Amino acid sequence: MASELTKDRLLQAYRTMRTIRDFEDRLHADFATGEIPGFVHLYAGEEASATGICMHLGKDDYIASTHRGHGHCIAKGVDVMGMMAEIWGKKTGTCRGKGGSMHIADLSLGMMGANGIVGGGGPLICGAALAMKLRKLDDVAICFFGDGASNQGTIFEALNLATVWNLPAIFVAENNGYAEATSSKYSVACDNIADRASAFGMPGVIVDGFDFFAVHEAAGEAIERARKGGGPTLLEVKLSRYYGHFEGDQQKYRAPNEVAHIKEAKDCLTTFAKRVTGAGQLTQAELSAIDAEVAALIEESVRRAKSDPKPAAADLMTDVYVSY
Amino acid sequence: MASELTKDRLLQAYRTMRTIRDFEDRLHADFATGEIPGFVHLYAGEEASATGICMHLGKDDYIASTHRGHGHCIAKGVDVMGMMAEIWGKKTGTCRGKGGSMHIADLSLGMMGANGIVGGGGPLICGAALAMKLRKLDDVAICFFGDGASNQGTIFEALNLATVWNLPAIFVAENNGYAEATSSKYSVACDNIADRASAFGMPGVIVDGFDFFAVHEAAGEAIERARKGGGPTLLEVKLSRYYGHFEGDQQKYRAPNEVAHIKEAKDCLTTFAKRVTGAGQLTQAELSAIDAEVAALIEESVRRAKSDPKPAAADLMTDVYVSY
Amino acid sequence: MARKITYQQAINEALAQEMARDSSVIVMGEDNHGGEGSPGEQDAWGGVLGVTKGLYHKFPGRVIDTPISESGFIGAAIGAATNGLRPVAELMFVDFMGVCFDQIFNQAAKFRYMFGGKAETPVVIRTMYGAGFRAAAQHSQCLYSLFTHIPGLKVVMPATPYDAKGMLIQAIRDNDPVIFMEHKMLYTLEGEVPEESYTVPFGEANVVREGDDITVVTLGRMVHLADQAAQAMQKNGVHVEVIDLRTTSPLDEATVLESVERTGRLVVVDESNPRCSMASDIAGLVAQKAFGALKAPIEQVTAPHVPPPFSDALEDIYIPTVADIQGAIGRVMEFRR
Amino acid sequence: MARKITYQQAINEALAQEMARDSSVIVMGEDNHGGEGSPGEQDAWGGVLGVTKGLYHKFPGRVIDTPISESGFIGAAIGAATNGLRPVAELMFVDFMGVCFDQIFNQAAKFRYMFGGKAETPVVIRTMYGAGFRAAAQHSQCLYSLFTHIPGLKVVMPATPYDAKGMLIQAIRDNDPVIFMEHKMLYTLEGEVPEESYTVPFGEANVVREGDDITVVTLGRMVHLADQAAQAMQKNGVHVEVIDLRTTSPLDEATVLESVERTGRLVVVDESNPRCSMASDIAGLVAQKAFGALKAPIEQVTAPHVPPPFSDALEDIYIPTVADIQGAIGRVMEFRR
Ligand SMILES: Cc1ncc(C[n+]2csc(CCOP(=O)(O)OP(=O)(O)O)c2C)c(N)n1
Numbered sequence A, B: 001m002a003s004e005l006t007k008d009r010l011l012q013a014y015r016t017m018r019t020i021r022d023f024e025d026r027l028h029a030d031f032a033t034g035e036i037p038g039f040v041h042l043y044a045g046e047e048a049s050a051t052g053i054c055m056h057l058g059k060d061d062y063i064a065s066t067h068r069g070h071g072h073c074i075a076k077g078v079d080v081m082g083m084m085a086e087i088w089g090k091k092t093g094t095c096r097g098k099g100g101s102m103h104i105a106d107l108s109l110g111m112m113g114a115n116g117i118v119g120g121g122g123p124l125i126c127g128a129a130l131a132m133k134l135r136k137l138d139d140v141a142i143c144f145f146g147d148g149a150s151n152q153g154t155i156f157e158a159l160n161l162a163t164v165w166n167l168p169a170i171f172v173a174e175n176n177g178y179a180e181a182t183s184s185k186y187s188v189a190c191d192n193i194a195d196r197a198s199a200f201g202m203p204g205v206i207v208d209g210f211d212f213f214a215v216h217e218a219a220g221e222a223i224e225r226a227r228k229g230g231g232p233t234l235l236e237v238k239l240s241r242y243y244g245h246f247e248g249d250q251q252k253y254r255a256p257n258e259v260a261h262i263k264e265a266k267d268c269l270t271t272f273a274k275r276v277t278g279a280g281q282l283t284q285a286e287l288s289a290i291d292a293e294v295a296a297l298i299e300e301s302v303r304r305a306k307s308d309p310k311p312a313a314a315d316l317m318t319d320v321y322v323s324y
Numbered sequence C, D: 001m002a003r004k005i006t007y008q009q010a011i012n013e014a015l016a017q018e019m020a021r022d023s024s025v026i027v028m029g030e031d032n033h034g035g036e037g038s039p040g041e042q043d044a045w046g047g048v049l050g051v052t053k054g055l056y057h058k059f060p061g062r063v064i065d066t067p068i069s070e071s072g073f074i075g076a077a078i079g080a081a082t083n084g085l086r087p088v089a090e091l092m093f094v095d096f097m098g099v100c101f102d103q104i105f106n107q108a109a110k111f112r113y114m115f116g117g118k119a120e121t122p123v124v125i126r127t128m129y130g131a132g133f134r135a136a137a138q139h140s141q142c143l144y145s146l147f148t149h150i151p152g153l154k155v156v157m158p159a160t161p162y163d164a165k166g167m168l169i170q171a172i173r174d175n176d177p178v179i180f181m182e183h184k185m186l187y188t189l190e191g192e193v194p195e196e197s198y199t200v201p202f203g204e205a206n207v208v209r210e211g212d213d214i215t216v217v218t219l220g221r222m223v224h225l226a227d228q229a230a231q232a233m234q235k236n237g238v239h240v241e242v243i244d245l246r247t248t249s250p251l252d253e254a255t256v257l258e259s260v261e262r263t264g265r266l267v268v269v270d271e272s273n274p275r276c277s278m279a280s281d282i283a284g285l286v287a288q289k290a291f292g293a294l295k296a297p298i299e300q301v302t303a304p305h306v307p308p309p310f311s312d313a314l315e316d317i318y319i320p321t322v323a324d325i326q327g328a329i330g331r332v333m334e335f336r337r
């Protein structure tokens, strides 16, 4: 519950969500100018999910992310400067410019990587969790995946494996209603993704993904259970993405004003601010201060990213193998 | 129900089950002499499943089978002489000696093939069913798979696809309790495979696989629904295999006398015979006559298989492509 | 002069003409129309880059969106091909083959042989390959050598709009499983394409440019770079023969061998990683069957043995360049025993 | 004379010694002990052919049976390798790679590069390959060229019990993902194997037999057939150098090139299908880098471009034979320009 979170934690939550939002809004703007290379999938609108979940995690807990990975990275503590530089293809990037938006990773922070393969993270997270279990750590491993990914064999296999091995793993289905242009109503053969949990002998929980507090609480319970050896959970977070599948998507498959209505009624940042200021936990001034700091941070990250050097030709052939 | 089956159909059911049993018993014996090459997985004990299901099918209905495919083949009407010759590696075999036990197929009879890849048949059956639907036929397509296969991604994907496309497909999980030496209690993360049906928006049905009549009835309902456009069903058939995973398996993972007890208490042929003779539907003499005919058939199939020619060297390079 | 359309339009036209001709042809894949189940427009995407756009409205019920389960739907296309349909399934990026390869190489490719010649599997798997999009390691690979290694598959790599149309029509009519490789950087390439339907047969390489000094064997997008390199070399008085393989399986050995017999020199240009590649395949072929004619080492121009990098600074040197090809041609021409 | 054990025992011993030495080493796969959840014996199987037998009781909790979900558990092994373990996962038959290839080639193989050098993935995937078991098209393939094509993977193919032990220990200690290929027909092969632990480094070919007339480059089970062929040729006065590559990635180019520079003649023997194979890879290498020394065409001896057939009558001619190799050696020796 909101009341359980200290002021510092509330500020942290807001800062994380705001950072993600600004990071993505800025990429949206910069992509339009043609300066940003490659495929870019933005997380704007879904901030409460990554934030509410990752606030429970330390750096030895692992997460596996998706093609839409910026939010998970930021929430797990990956350096924003490095991320921006990476997306701009610079040598100073998190992956030295070799990965780009779809492959940002920082294993030293338990961030196993965004992933260009839909469903790719499911098995990997089982492995991270297996290692935790065999090494007798009380860490947890979280697999983020989308509604589209929920139909991929790798995710099903991972769900089964997690229960068979009683792993400290949480499967977070971020259901934003679409896989590219395809509705989850079409692609998912049952009503809710969480309904699939029983097929894999684990609890299934549905949570409102616009509500940071609801996500935080549901995730907390699942993570607590996992840390205590209680096994995996399937957590379905219902939310929406504000931008297209990737930058450039015209979104003709969506209802007119669909996004506008959601933003208006449910935006996670707006509802969070309303709630914490209404309850007297934080002031608008405190939030505005964060807004300003985040804006400056993002501005600085872009400034640096633009001026940072590209990888050198010699970098092409390194980092393929540890040895030879 | 038993009462709905005509005498001819009862005789057919018994003949099919007896043919499968004798075919497998004979392979077991011949394998021990070292004459039969390759991996051979026997279906003995599970006859009521293939028979009870395939009796509802015509030759335009499709089935996809597994590595344990002889029973499905025989029940679908594949020529026993050709099958035996195939398993012996002869040119007269169903697949001209190129496939062997794990790849017997006869597409002209809607038998899409045994399959050496666990779970391989799931997607294929969706395709056969999609073709039926688009071609506006009222045929059905059946995917046989094991408890072990029920954890394979391809099967999960196929279950989802079948509902998404509302296909005339039936998924028959033949749960014999083991995948090789691994118990389904370990590998399947929920109590019954049929419990997974709800995760894929389809009815799930459990049936006693030793009881031909139970299988026949449950399959009949599912097939009827599918033919009428009512979509897929997941049918879990609980049964047991009498021999090892493959020939050569010592079966140390099973309880002592496990198989003996099951044979004693539940054998599908014995219970079938008891029931139909008890109800006065068939006489013991009629059954014995079939026994004798089947024994002669199998004997003849082995005799021919032994004396038939092997493929010629020139056969190595044919049948790779239709053209060139 | 004939009408000019793009490679992408040529593919779309081939699909439309074959669907009109034969009602057993269907198209399926992720967002192949786009918008299924959604509140907005159907045919919202027409494939991730719009290649199948418009087919949905022309052929009701025959352009099918799929869930993201490549084993499931590619396998379904294969199964449907055994039951009277001629499906064209789209594997969006060839890089995703790893989640569905079994259905392709153990099922579709082997049915005919395993079943003693009694199966036909007329399925086409269209897929997008190649680097240049800044799409990084999991969306920029070539991987055609993996399919070429597998007996039972045909592997088709059109380099021009003309070939894209004619070879896709051939692929659809062909009774074997065909992997149809579309280079993402070629979609916007324009070229002359007849409006009427036609086929380009498999196993017939295209001599893009004739020359007697040296043979360059290449395929896919590299055909254009090789041709540019050849054109540049012409100015130095080097007459380069450029051969576009067009299909890697079946392979037109005769055209390659005949050319090298004549020129005595060979460079193979292949965008993929080098090990066990088409470059090595062709080099090995010639070193065995046209050795007597060879006057110089066979040079292979390929991407290096590293995954495709993201940054343009790296990707631009990862992909073989015209200069790389010229360099190889130069070295081979200069070789003296 | 040192102790003799089988190839299979050598693998088992390597696993046991490494598990004893390093508690982060675990073993997992389908029935790697066998009997999990079952009423009877645990360690009932020890792998489908008994290769991992006995480890279960020696290393409680560290030999893990898996459900049949290769993407799931191979991917889990990879994930565990990024979090402090050194898993040895078994892909029972290499033919099953098609249901889990993505985890191997897009995940494990690319982590290090995609992540800018900041990942290590010390996973070993043990798998069984090759023909001769009458196991037909889906249980008899080689497929190592597919892994070799992929940058980021190491591919290891021991031909002897000695190499099996030393290379498996090296694989486990290696910090890159390693595909460890075990030929099913070699399991019963006996050879001298030291009891103590040792490693055989990767990228160092083994000159099995020295000779100055012709070089035969080969790998895996074919090493033994090539050596027999060489022995037979010796009687005709032809001195054949036989090189066992031992690893296809990394590749010991130097040993191959040095030998061909000396002999001027090359036959490559590879059990796999021919297209884009190791045979073509080596032929291509030599045709580029040792061309000047070549006196004759490079012959490739491989299986034909067909799936492995079931019947012994066909399988025996599908697999390259000693006679095939002798024939190729003979032809290359006789070649005169
Ligand atoms: C195996 C695989 N198939 C297809 C794709 C192409 N693709 C990338 S994202 C995406 C949609 C994913 O939808 P979802 O899982 O709901 O995540 P979202 O984009 O909504 O966050 C698709 C089809 C891919 N990257 N990998």
Ligand SMILES: Cc1ncc(C[n+]2csc(CCOP(=O)(O)OP(=O)(O)O)c2C)c(N)n1
Pocket (backbone or CB within 6 Å): B066, B067, B068, B116, B117, B118, B119, B145, B146, B147, B148, B149, B150, B176, B178, B179, B180, B245, D030, D068, D070, D092, D096, D099
């Ligand atoms: C993809 C794949 N993984 C593993 C195997 C090896 N294998 C063959 S049968 C089998 C067990 C199958 O168990 P189940 O599905 O329960 O069928 P059953 O043998 O009991 O009929 C295994 C693991 C295989 N053939 N294919």
Ligand SMILES: [Mg+2]
Pocket (backbone or CB within 6 Å): A146, A147, A148, A174, A175, A176, A177, A178, A179, A180
């Ligand atoms: Mg989504």
Ligand SMILES: [Mg+2]
Pocket (backbone or CB within 6 Å): B146, B147, B148, B174, B175, B176, B177, B178, B179, B180
């Ligand atoms: Mg079973």
